[in-house]
Amino acid sequence: xxxxxxxxxxxxxxxxxxxxxxxxxxxxxxxxxxxxxxxxxxxxxxxxxxxxxxxxxxxxxxxxxxxxxxxxxxxxxxxxxxxxxxxxxxxxxxxxxxxxxxxxxxxxxxxxxxxxxxxxxxxxxxxxxxxxxxxxxxxxxxxxxxxxxxxxxxxxxxxxxxxxxxxxxxxxxxxxxxxxxxxxxxxxxxxxxxxxxxxxxxxxxxxxxxxxxxxxxxxxxxxxxxxxxxxxxxxxxxxxxxxxxxxxxxxxxxxxxxxxxxxxxxxxxxxxxxxx
Amino acid sequence: xxxxxxxxxxxxxxxxxxxxxxxxxxxxxxxxxxxxxxxxxxxxxxxxxxxxxxxxxxxxxxxxxxxxxxxxxxxxxxxxxxxxxxxxxxxxxxxxxxxxxxxxxxxxxxxxxxxxxxxxxxxxxxxxxxxxxxxxxxxxxxxxxxxxxxxxxxxxxxxxxxxxxxxxxxxxxxxxxxxxxxxxxxxxxxxxxxxxxxxxxxxxxxxxxxxxxxxxxxxxxxxxxxxxxxxxxxxxxxxxxxxxxxxxxxxxxxxxxxxxxxxxxxxxxxxxxxxxxxxxxxxxxxxxxxxxxxxxxxxxxxxxxxxxxxxxxxxxxxxxxxxxxxxxxxxxxxxxxxxxxxxxxxxxxxxxxxxxxxxxxxxxxxxxxxxxxxxxxxxxxxxxxxxxxxxxxxxxxxxxxxxxxxxxxxxxxxxxxxxxxxxxxxxxxxxxxxxxxxx
Numbered sequence: 001x002x003x004x005x006x007x008x009x010x011x012x013x014x015x016x017x018x019x020x021x022x023x024x025x026x027x028x029x030x031x032x033x034x035x036x037x038x039x040x041x042x043x044x045x046x047x048x049x050x051x052x053x054x055x056x057x058x059x060x061x062x063x064x065x066x067x068x069x070x071x072x073x074x075x076x077x078x079x080x081x082x083x084x085x086x087x088x089x090x091x092x093x094x095x096x097x098x099x100x101x102x103x104x105x106x107x108x109x110x111x112x113x114x115x116x117x118x119x120x121x122x123x124x125x126x127x128x129x130x131x132x133x134x135x136x137x138x139x140x141x142x143x144x145x146x147x148x149x150x151x152x153x154x155x156x157x158x159x160x161x162x163x164x165x166x167x168x169x170x171x172x173x174x175x176x177x178x179x180x181x182x183x184x185x186x187x188x189x190x191x192x193x194x195x196x197x198x199x200x201x202x203x204x205x206x207x208x209x210x211x212x213x214x215x216x217x218x219x220x221x222x223x224x225x226x227x228x229x230x231x232x233x234x235x236x237x238x239x240x241x242x243x244x245x246x247x248x249x250x251x252x253x254x255x256x257x258x259x260x261x262x263x264x265x266x267x268x269x270x271x272x273x274x275x276x
Numbered sequence: 277x278x279x280x281x282x283x284x285x286x287x288x289x290x291x292x293x294x295x296x297x298x299x300x301x302x303x304x305x306x307x308x309x310x311x312x313x314x315x316x317x318x319x320x321x322x323x324x325x326x327x328x329x330x331x332x333x334x335x336x337x338x339x340x341x342x343x344x345x346x347x348x349x350x351x352x353x354x355x356x357x358x359x360x361x362x363x364x365x366x367x368x369x370x371x372x373x374x375x376x377x378x379x380x381x382x383x384x385x386x387x388x389x390x391x392x393x394x395x396x397x398x399x400x401x402x403x404x405x406x407x408x409x410x411x412x413x414x415x416x417x418x419x420x421x422x423x424x425x426x427x428x429x430x431x432x433x434x435x436x437x438x439x440x441x442x443x444x445x446x447x448x449x450x451x452x453x454x455x456x457x458x459x460x461x462x463x464x465x466x467x468x469x470x471x472x473x474x475x476x477x478x479x480x481x482x483x484x485x486x487x488x489x490x491x492x493x494x495x496x497x498x499x500x501x502x503x504x505x506x507x508x509x510x511x512x513x514x515x516x517x518x519x520x521x522x523x524x525x526x527x528x529x530x531x532x533x534x535x536x537x538x539x540x541x542x543x544x545x546x547x548x549x550x551x552x553x554x555x556x557x558x559x560x561x562x563x564x565x566x567x568x569x570x571x572x573x574x575x576x577x578x579x580x581x582x583x584x585x586x587x588x589x590x591x592x593x594x595x596x597x598x599x600x601x602x603x604x605x606x607x608x609x610x611x612x613x614x615x616x617x618x619x620x621x622x623x624x625x626x627x628x629x630x631x632x633x634x635x636x637x638x639x640x641x642x643x644x645x646x647x648x649x650x651x652x653x654x655x656x657x658x659x660x661x662x663x664x665x666x667x668x669x670x671x672x673x674x675x676x677x678x679x680x681x682x683x684x685x686x687x688x689x690x691x692x693x694x695x696x697x698x699x700x701x702x703x704x705x706x707x708x709x710x711x712x713x714x715x
Contacts, residue, residue, distance in 0.1 A: 165362035168329050173376035173423070174350040183375075187366045 027251075033244035041240050054245035064246060066218035067226030072253065074136055074222060075204040078143035082200045083193060085144070086151030091181060093152070094159040095167075105152075112149035116142070120213045127214055134216045142210050147200040154199070158192025159185065194261040201257055205250075223250045278340035278353075278430040278463055279305045280326060285335035287321050287487075295321040297487040298335070308457050308464045310478035314510070314611070315469055318487040320435055323467045327356050327433050339431060355424035356433040360440060361416050363408040363423075369395075370404040373422045394422040397456065414445045421456065432457070432464040438473065450476060471511050475499070483507050485611070499558075505663035506608040508556050508656065517630045518609060519598055521555035521657060523548055528657065530555055531598035532630075533578040535652045545657050545666045553666065554609075554658040559593070559631045561654035564638030565647040575651045580630075585642050592634045594646070599628070608663040 033041065037051045058064050089108075093101055123142060124133070132138035162185060170180035186193065211225035221229075227246055230239045280303040287296040296318040303309045311319040324330040326337065328349035337345050344352050355376075363372050371378075373394060374387040382390075395401045398418040408416055417437060424432055437453070438446045454477055457464050468474055474481045475495040483490040483498065483506070491503045495511075502508035508516050522529045526542050537545070545553075565577040586593040632648060640646040657666045 163360065163362065165358045165360060166364060168327075168349075169356070169358060169362035169364075169423075170375070171329070171349045172327060172354060172356045173427070174379045176348075176350070179379065184364055188364075190366075 030244045030247050033241060034248045036241055038238075038241055041238065054241040055249075057242050058245045058249065061242075063218055063221075063226055063229070064223075067221050067223045068249070070136070070218075070220055071205060071222040071224075071250070074139050074143070074220070075201050077136070078140045078147070078204045079197050079201045081140065082144045082147045082151050083197050086148055086155050086196060087186065087189075087193065089148075090152045090155035090159055091185065094156040095164075108149040108152050111145060116146065116207075116209050120209055123210075124213050133214060134220050136220050138214050139204075139207075139210055139220060139222065142214075143200075143204040143207065147203050150203075151196040151200055154196040155189065155192050158189040158195075162188050198257060198261050202254060205254060279303055279307075280431060280463060280465065281336075281338040282322070282326075283336040283338070285322070285325060285337060286333050287318070287325060287330065288333040294487050296325070299484075299487075299489050300335075301482060301489065301492060303463060303465060306461045306463055308454075308466065308477060308479045310474040310481045311465065311467045311484060312471060312474035312481055312510075313469065313484035313490075316486075317484040319467045319469075319484050321487075322484070323433055323435055323465060326431070326465060327354055328352050352431075353429050354431045354433055355427050355429040357420045357424050357435065357437040359436040361408075361420040361437075363416060363419055365408055368405050368407055369400060369411070369419050369422075372408065372419055373426045376423070376427045390426050390428075391422075394425045397425065397459075398422050398452075413441050414449060417441060417445075417449055418452075421453070425456065425460065430463065432462050432466075434464065434466040436468055437466075439468070439470070446473075453477065472513060475511065481511075483510060485608075501665070501668045502556075502656070503665050503668065504608065505554065505556070505658045505660075505665075506612065508658070508665070509609060509612040512558060514559050514593065514631045514633070515612075516556045516558055516656075517632075519555050519557070519628075519630070521553045522550065523553065523657070524550070528553075528555065528655065531628075532580065532650065533576055535576045535650065535655060537655070538574075538653050541653075541655070541657075541667050544668075548657070548659065548666055552660065554660050556656040556658060557630075557650060558654060559633035561651045562594075562630075562632030562634065563649050563651070564634050564640060565649040567635050567638055568649045571651065572649065574653055575649050577647055577649045579645055580632075580648050582640050582642060582644060582646050585640055587636065590636065592636055592638065592640065594632045594634055594640050594648070596630050596632070596648075597628050598630055 029046070032046055034054050035050050035052070036043075037049055037053055040048045089104070092098070093105060127133040127138050132141070166184055166188070167180045170184045171177070175183065205222075206224060207222070208224040208228075211222040212228065215221040215225060223246070227243060227250075230243050230246065280301075282299055282301045282303075285296060285299045286294065288294050299318075299322060301309075311322060313319050321330055325332050326339075328344065328347060332345050336343055339352055339354070364375065367375065370391055373391045377387045377390060391404070392401070395404055398421060400415065400418055400422060403411060403415060403419075408419065411419065417440075420437065434453070438449050441449060450473060453466075466473075466477060475498075478495060480492060481495055481498055482492040485506050491498060491507045493501075498507055498511045502511060505518075509518070519531050523537070523545055524534075527534045527536055528545075563571075565572075568575070568577075580594075580596040580598075582594050582596050584593075584595040586595070634640060634648075638646075655667070658664065659666055
């Protein structure tokens with residue numbers, strides 16, 4: 001391989017740098033914007049002064065705080081329900097042979113195929129009719145529905161990797177099927193559970209279409225939707241700095257999530273196989 | 277402690293395939309029974325039905341006095357050792373072994389005590405806090421055993437527990453399994469495809485073929501009095517030699533010459549006179565003619581051109597071929613030939629190739645003619661059509677339940693002696709003999 005020669009090493013480094021720059025420049029730019037004072041926002045410099053004004057403005061804004069709480073709550077609940085349901089469904093489809101299994105799997109795939117924009121209009125009407133409009137469940141339900149197929153497919157791939165014998169060993173050891181599932185299968189599929197959880201959480205956290213359409217007040221509006229309604233510290237200012245600060249703030253939970261779970265995923269993958 | 281009764285057990289899959297056909301077997305309390313047979317013979321399915329991991333299509337299964345056909349594995353008071361051990365990779369050795377007790381709600385102190393005791397028996401004490409991934413194959417195997425022991429179940433089920441180990445470790449663990457079983461005295465059903473394991477471990481061995489029980493008996497019974505061609509060819513290493521034979525008067529005509537039959541055998545095979553039969557001769561029924569001494573009159577001397585001589589130190593294996601215008605045809609032998617390939621059995625049932633086990637004092641050399649002798653009393657004749665043993669006084673395939681298991685201890689000691697003489701070819705078997713005295 002060319003990496004062994006000095007020339008190859010340099011090329012390799014350049015490649016890595018290009019990718020890192022490509023990925024990080026927008027993030028760095030919005031971070032730098034968030035630290036600028038209002039009069040420096042338009043100066044097109046990467047670094048000009050350092051001020052926490054924007055963050056103070058963002059956190060003194062009740063709308064943003066409410067949105068942050070909505071986002072965290074809705075995303076966590078949607079993730080939890082979705083993963084529990086997906087784990088049960090994935091277990092059933094990967095371990096049992098029953099009539100209609102193929103229908104369930106293709107049905108799940110079909111759900112994932114609908115673009116959210118195509119159903120959001122009718123959901124708006126339905127939710128208003130049955131009183132789910134502008135509530136947490138009103139967002140949790142579509143998030144859960146749209147992420148279930150992905151979670152089911154991810155989890156069943158992990159479940160299939162776990163040898164049947166482990167479960168049978170647990171049964172012989174005196175476990176009920178549910179105990180075997182909870183104490184053996186789920187812990188072993190933990191990397192899969194966390195992978196699926198991250199994907200579901202990110203979907204729910206980042207969604208804009210549903211959040212924007214199905215909410216109207218602080219009662220359920222999540223951060224992505226709230227950002228669109230941002231006005232800044234006063235109505236005479238461009239809210240760019242504040243939007244940038246809010247964007248940085250909403251990115252942080254995702255980064256934390258990924259870092260925590262990534263460690264778990266790697267730990268799970270290296271915990272070792274069953275056979276030698 | 278419990279006996280197990282299989283009463284006309286059948287396993288039929290939805291596609292109509294019968295993995296186990298009408299199997300009846302009685303396993304006494306504390307007995308060590310081996311189910312042996314080539315792959316696909318239904319032995320694992322039978323074991324899994326006892327475990328409750330496989331539904332029973334027909335028949336009745338009793339453990340102790342209870343019919344357990346419809347009971348879940350957890351309600352059968354059994355412990356199973358799986359072929360790939362099925363250790364829980366996310367738990368430490370301690371937790372693996374204590375899992376069943378924890379599920380049962382045993383208190384912490386008692387679990388620790390029992391796990392500690394099992395670990396002592398199995399020499400696992402310093403590994404208790406490690407994960408299975410960090411253990412060697414033999415250690416994992418012992419953990420799997422430990423998981424079964426800790427529970428103190430009424431029945432141990434073992435599904436080829438040693439087949440994932442390398443040859444040396446397998447011999448070592450074989451002794452270990454035997455020692456543990458004798459120490460605990462727990463009823464054990466052990467599945468293997470390795471006839472050496474079957475011969476050395478079991479109180480009784482049940483040979484299976486295509487879902488049917490062929491013969492159940494002590495290892496020596498199976499070796500000396502196989503009911504049919506299949507059992508004869510399956511048990512023993514090197515395998516029994518087969519050649520075409522015809523009975524004429526009080527003689528049997530073999531490719532190596534005419535052998536005079538002993539009187540009792542002569543009476544039993546009388547009806548088959550003139551018919552083409554298959555003769556089976558164990559390798560040790562041959563000897564160099566010069567060394568036979570008094571026994572000489574029991575058999576027949578003949579000349580053979582020796583192709584290969586394998587010297588084992590304690591004995592010689594002389595390979596030679598016989599020519600015959602007849603050929604032997606039997607479904608059972610074909611099946612055996614297909615199954616051989618494990619490498620442990622030299623020229624298993626290969627047509628026209630004969631292996632003789634000779635005394636090292638016999639002077640045979642490769643490529644030379646030698647005068648050999650065959651013991652007529654050890655000659656077994658089979659009917660090629662149904663594979664039945666015509667020479668034996670025993671009856672055909674019948675699962676006669678556990679006779680003679682009362683005097684367990686002395687019997688176990690005998691068993692080890694038998695095993696040693698039988699598999700004396702295998703130097704690694706020596707620990708097997710000491711294992712019996714160590715308990």
